[in-house]
Every structure is written in C-alpha cells, then in structure tokens.
Amino acid sequence: MKAKQMNVVEKILSAHLVEGDPAKDPELGIRIDQTLTQDATGTMAYLQFESMGVPRVKTDLSVSYVDHNTVQIGFENADDHDFLQSVAKKYGIVYSKCGNGICHQLHLERFGKPGTTLLGSDSHTPTGGGVGQIAIGAGGIDIAVAMAGGAFHIPTPKVRAIVLKGKLRKGVSAKDVILKVLEKFGTKGNVGWIFEYTGPGVATLDVPSRATIANMGAELGVTTSVFPSDAVTKQFLAAQGRAKDFVKIVADKGAKYDDTFTVDLSKVEPMMAAPHSPGNVVTVKSKKGLKVNQIMIGSCTNSSYRDIRTVALYLKGKHVADDVEVGIACGSRQVINMLAKDGSLAILHAAGCRMLENACGFCIGAHMSPRTGAVSLRTNNRNFEGRSGTKSAQVYLVSPETAAASALTGKVELPTKNPVAAVPSPKKFPIDDAMFLYRATAGKGVKGAEIVRGPNIAPVPKGEPLAKDLKGVAAIKVGDKITTDHIMPAGARLKFRSNIPQYAKFVFEPCDPKFHDNCLANKEKGLANVIIAGESYGQGSSREHAALCPMYLGVKAVIAKSIERIHRANLVNFGIVPFFFENPKDYDKVAAGDALELKGIRDAVAGDGVLEVKGPKGTFRVKAALSDREKHLLLCGGLLASL
Numbered sequence: 001m002k003a004k005q006m007n008v009v010e011k012i013l014s015a016h017l018v019e020g021d022p023a024k025d026p027e028l029g030i031r032i033d034q035t036l037t038q039d040a041t042g043t044m045a046y047l048q049f050e051s052m053g054v055p056r057v058k059t060d061l062s063v064s065y066v067d068h069n070t071v072q073i074g075f076e077n078a079d080d081h082d083f084l085q086s087v088a089k090k091y092g093i094v095y096s097k098c099g100n101g102i103c104h105q106l107h108l109e110r111f112g113k114p115g116t117t118l119l120g121s122d123s124h125t126p127t128g129g130g131v132g133q134i135a136i137g138a139g140g141i142d143i144a145v146a147m148a149g150g151a152f153h154i155p156t157p158k159v160r161a162i163v164l165k166g167k168l169r170k171g172v173s174a175k176d177v178i179l180k181v182l183e184k185f186g187t188k189g190n191v192g193w194i195f196e197y198t199g200p201g202v203a204t205l206d207v208p209s210r211a212t213i214a215n216m217g218a219e220l221g222v223t224t225s226v227f228p229s230d231a232v233t234k235q236f237l238a239a240q241g242r243a244k245d246f247v248k249i250v251a252d253k254g255a256k257y258d259d260t261f262t263v264d265l266s267k268v269e270p271m272m273a274a275p276h277s278p279g280n281v282v283t284v285k286s287k288k289g290l291k292v293n294q295i296m297i298g299s300c301t302n303s304s305y306r307d308i309r310t311v312a313l314y315l316k317g318k319h320v321a322d323d324v325e326v327g328i329a330c331g332s333r334q335v336i337n338m339l340a341k342d343g344s345l346a347i348l349h350a351a352g353c354r355m356l357e358n359a360c361g362f363c364i365g366a367h368m369s370p371r372t373g374a375v376s377l378r379t380n381n382r383n384f385e386g387r388s389g390t391k392s393a394q395v396y397l398v399s400p401e402t403a404a405a406s407a408l409t410g411k412v413e414l415p416t417k418n419p420v421a422a423v424p425s426p427k428k429f430p431i432d433d434a435m436f437l438y439r440a441t442a443g444k445g446v447k448g449a450e451i452v453r454g455p456n457i458a459p460v461p462k463g464e465p466l467a468k469d470l471k472g473v474a475a476i477k478v479g480d481k482i483t484t485d486h487i488m489p490a491g492a493r494l495k496f497r498s499n500i501p502q503y504a505k506f507v508f509e510p511c512d513p514k515f516h517d518n519c520l521a522n523k524e525k526g527l528a529n530v531i532i533a534g535e536s537y538g539q540g541s542s543r544e545h546a547a548l549c550p551m552y553l554g555v556k557a558v559i560a561k562s563i564e565r566i567h568r569a570n571l572v573n574f575g576i577v578p579f580f581f582e583n584p585k586d587y588d589k590v591a592a593g594d595a596l597e598l599k600g601i602r603d604a605v606a607g608d609g610v611l612e613v614k615g616p617k618g619t620f621r622v623k624a625a626l627s628d629r630e631k632h633l634l635l636c637g638g639l640l641a642s643l
C-alpha cells in the first residue's frame with residue numbers, strides 16, 4: 001500500500017510521536033531533540049530541572065543563552081549569569097555567554113537542524129522553523145521536563161498551508177509578509193494551528209527571511225510555523241559550515257492541509273503594525289509622513305546580516321534626521337563581524353546611529369525607552385502598550401527597509417521609493433564559536449562542578465493539591481487581549497525573575513498595582529484568588545512567571561472567555577485551573593471584588609471540567625477542557641508537586 005502523502009509538519013511530528021494518535025486524540029506527546037533557554041526564563045527552568053534530580057540533560061543538545069538581562073544595574077543579573085553558567089557546566093548544557101548574541105538568531109546560525117524538534121523557554125523559539133525545524137515555545141518547566149528526557153505535549157495540530165507565490169518587490173521584505181499574514185489571521189483564534197509555508201515563492205526567500213516569518217508567527221498564537229528544508233536551507237547550512245546537518249524535508253505532492261491561504265509575494269506592500277498590537281496591521285502608505293521620534297532596529301525578528309546590511313545600504317553616505325534617535329542591535333557576533341568587515345558598521349556610525357549591544361535590549365523595554373508620547377518605529381515583533389518602557393509611546397512595527405528609509409527624513413517613508421539592491425546570501429559565514437562554552441562536555445556535564453547561587457536566586461515555590469471546595473474572590477477583572485506583559489511586566493522588573501516572592505510584587509502592576517497586597521490579604525483569610533478575563537488572555541511571552549507568581553499569591557483559577565496556548569499550559573503546570581465561560585455573556589455577571597463560591601472544584605476538574613460558580617449576581621457555568629494528564633497535574637497542585 002502506498003504511504004500517505006505527508007506535509008512537512010506530519011513528517012516531522014510522526015518521526016517524534018511518543019504519545020497519542022493524531023487521528024483521534026486531542027493531545028500529542030512528542031520527543032524533543034534540542035532545548036534552548038534564555039536567562040530571563042532560564043533560571044527558573046534550571047531550578048526546576050535541579051529539583052527533578054536528573055544527573056545530566058538527556059537531549060541531543062541543550063543550550064543556555066544569556067541575552068535578555070544584560071544591562072546589569074545591581075548585582076541581580078550578574079548573579080543569574082553565574083548561576084546559569086555553573087548549571088550548564090554541571091549538567092552538560094552548552095552555555096552562550098552574555099555578549100554572544102540573541103538566542104534565536106544564534107540558534108539558527110549554529111544549531112538549528114531541519115527535521116528535528118526544538119523546545120525553548122521563549123515564545124519566539126519558532127524562529128527555527130526557518131530551517132525546517134518544529135520549534136516550539138513553552139514555559140520553563142516544560143523545558144526542564146524535556147531536558148530530563150520527558151515528552152512535550154501539544155494540542156493535535158491543524159495545519160494551514162500558507163502558499164507563497166511570486167517574488168517580493170524591491171524594498172519589500174519578510175516582515176511585510178508576516179504582517180500580511182497577521183492582517184488576515186489576527187492575534188487570536190489561531191490556538192492549536194501550525195502554519196506551514198509552501199508554494200513556489202518559498203524558494204525566493206533566504207533563510208533569515210524565512211526565520212523572520214516563523215519568528216513572528218508567535219504573534220498569531222499558533223503552536224509554531226515551519227518552512228520546508230530545501231536547496232536554500234542546504235546552501236545556508238553549508239555556508240555556516242554545517243552541511244552535514246542538512247536533510248531535505250518538503251511536502252509530498254498531494255499532501256493535505258486543513259486550510260490554505262495564498263499570498264502573492266509580488267503584490268505585498270510595505271506594512272506596519274500600529275499601536276498597540278502586532279495584529280493591528282495597516283499599510284506604510286497610510287501613515288506616510290507621520291513624524292517619528294525614535295527608530296529601533298534589531299531584535300530576534302530582524303537582526304540578521306541580511307537585515308542590518310540592508311539598513312546600511314539605505315544609510316550609506318547619508319545621515320539620519322536631526323530629531324530622530326536611531327538605535328541598532330545586531331543579532332550575533334557573527335553579524336557584527338561581517339558588518340565590520342564589509343564596512344557597514346562604519347556606514348552606520350557615520351550615519352549617526354547608536355550601535356547597541358547584540359541583545360534583546362530595547363525590544364523588551366530593558367533600555368532605550370522612548371520619550372513621552374513618542375512615535376517609535378521598531379523592527380521587533382511586539383508593540384504591546386508600555387512594553388517599550390514608556391506607556392504613552394506609540395510603537396509601530398516595521399521592516400528594516402521601512403525603518404531605514406524613515407530614519408533619513410524623520411517621517412514614515414515608503415522603502416520602495418529608493419530601494420537598495422538585495423543582499424545576496426553569503427557563500428561562507430565567519431564562524432567563531434568561542435563564546436559557546438562547554439561544547440566538549442555537552443550532554444555529559446563536568447563531575448564535581450558546583451552550582452553558584454547568589455542572593456537573587458530564591459527557591460521555587462511548589463503548589464498544593466487542589467481543595468475539594470473553594471471560597472474565592474474575583475481578585476481582578478480584566479478585558480480582552482491581556483498579555484503576559486500586563487500580568488508579569490518585564491523591563492525594569494526583569495531582574496527579579498529568579499526571586500518569586502520579590503517578582504510577585506509586580507503581578508498586574510500596569511492594571512492594578514494593589515493586586516499583590518489584595519491577593520495576600522485574601523490568601524491570609526483562606527480565600528482563593530480568581531482572575532476574571534476576556535478573550536485571548538495571556539497572549540505574548542512564554543514567561544511562566546505569569547502563572548508561577550499568581551500561584552504564589554494564592555490564585556487558584558482563571559475564568560476567561562479564552563486563553564492562549566502557552567499561558568494556558570503554564571497555568572496548568574502551576575496548578576491554576578484554566579476555566580472558560582460556557583456562555584461568554586456571563587463575563588458581565590462578575591465584578592472585581594465579588595465573592596465567588598467554587599463548590600466541588602476538585603470533582604469538576606477530575607470529571608468533565610464543568611463547574612457552577614456562585615457569585616452575587618447569580619450562578620454561571622464555567623468549563624475547563626482538560627486532558628487526563630492535565631487533570632492529574634491540577635489535582636496535585638502543578639507539575640513540580642506531581643513529581
């Protein structure tokens with residue numbers, strides 16, 4: 001009998017399937033080949049890994065990157081870096097030193113392998129889809145389980161083919177393509193999907209462009225995005241000195257998809273995401289002439305050699321406008337090295353750009369916050385309100401081409417007016433892996449290595465088994481599209497990531513600064529805190545702190561109209577029941593501060609997930625759609641408590 005024709009997703013997943021049947025089960029368990037962490041989520045991931053008592057990582061490769069908290073004001077960041085380095089040495093993890101670059105760019109350059117699975121404690125891990133990897137973002141504890149050899153669970157995916165045809169016009173690039181896809185599918189309603197890019201247009205995109213598209217697929221809320229591994233991938237890997245990592249993975253002729261959407265690349269216009277959502281997509285043309293105060297270029301979405309070299313070509317022999325501040329953060333040392341050799345760095349300096357560290361930096365609001373009310377054009381992937389560090393700033397997400405063209409006039413400009421020549425894919429990238437430590441002991445670890453723990457590293461709190469009945473309080477009521485940046489702000493608060501009691505002080509800081517105190521007061525009275533939310537609760541980052549810190553504050557349930565994938569998984573991992581309103585209109589029946597009775601919650605979780613909640617305005621039904629695995633975790637009080 002002829003084997004079924006498979007798409008790329010089916011090929012990779014079927015080769016990694018360890019639990020579940022895609023034809024009938026709602027959840028699949030897959031084997032993870034590689035993991036990555038970054039420092040802001042990594043400390044927790046490794047503390048959790050440590051508490052599992054496994055002597056060394058069991059993956060093919062695990063890499064610990066330091067790229068988020070690099071500003072080092074105070075001792076906390078440096079303490080975290082030391083801890084991470086010592087953990088890497090002990091457990092057989094490759095350690096990417098601070099200064100090496102941004103995790104996703106580095107992983108793509110040096111480690112991403114077609115046909116493998118990668119799990120990362122960062123929502124932009126899908127960048128690996130650019131080289132035909134099934135790369136998924138998850139909470140730190142899921143990475144810890146994967147490093148210990150456990151499976152990772154995903155909702156059985158529906159696969160949408162994004163068929164690319166034609167070729168991009170000069171001045172239009174990958175960022176415009178993903179913004180076009182976001183314009184169509186938005187930032188909600190895509191949970192459980194995987195987007196597979198296919199069609200003749202794929203061959204016209206180089207690997208960095210594919211990676212940009214896969215990276216920002218995270219904003220759609222999909223499980224991941226993936227490109228085939230073809231001749232372009234082969235050339236890229238060979239140029240990175242990794243020809244042996246290449247395997248061809250393309251969809252079989254006649255492979256089936258659950259849905260198809262076609263993008264004619266030749267018709268894509270320069271696009272931008274207007275404040276305050278990556279899904280708020282408009283054309284650059286519609287904003288032409290808008291005065292701009294700041295332009296930030298880089299982040300894991302657009303910091304490749306191709307991107308920054310393109311910016312240099314736009315700025316060559318010119319100067320940025322007087323009243324605009326331009327900052328550039330490259331993705332890796334390899335990128336900087338190439339820009340130094342071909343003269344681009346000199347061009348950018350001469351043009352008046354501020355050359356920033358090759359780290360997340362501005363993207364996460366760690367520095368370079370714009371002035372009050374500023375218009376800031378940025379090439380990163382998220383423009384949630386306040387993420388830049390300035391609440392009143394109007395952040396627009398754009399391509400490097402639009403950023404560069406606009407830098408010259410200080411106004412939004414069309415990059416297609418005076419486009420520059422395409423940057424050819426380098427034949428050979430300069431390779432310098434000196435800042436990846438412990439490559440020789442990867443997978444083995446170093447016997448007797450001691451873990452270094454500064455005072456900022458606090459133990460991980462554990463959850464408690466779910467009670468039979470709960471008397472609770474609606475500790476907060478929020479609206480639609482609440483992001484993890486609202487729940488657990490990063491920026492200036494980021495340095496407390498390894499210290500839960502301290503970080504928990506800032507839960508919901510942008511929405512209700514009293515949340516922490518109120519929750520602790522309720523907890524003291526023996527009341528369970530409940531979060532009431534609208535659609536797409538928990539969009540954005542993979543940070544498990546957005547579940548872990550609420551757990552610490554006594555939050556036992558979230559009742560929302562809908563919850564995004566990674567955040568929902570994090571809630572379960574930390575023993576918080578993710579309910580949705582059976583009738584979304586019941587959202588109006590609850591107000592902040594209402595006393596809520598969740599009688600029989602334990603039986604409901606163990607059974608069909610349906611619970612009648614009693615509030616001052618009557619009762620309403622909520623439901624948690626849970627797999628048996630998730631039920632078990634919730635009843636135990638979370639993953640760590642279940643071990």
Ligand code: MIC
Binds near residue numbers: 041121123137364543
């Ligand atoms: C982000 O872009 O929001 C982050 C910071 O990279 C997060 C991870 C984190 O919160 O540490 C992400 O995308 O998962």
Ligand code: SF4
Binds near residue numbers: 124299381
């Ligand atoms: Fe870093 Fe920004 Fe990428 Fe997150 S989105 S990994 S903060 S560069």
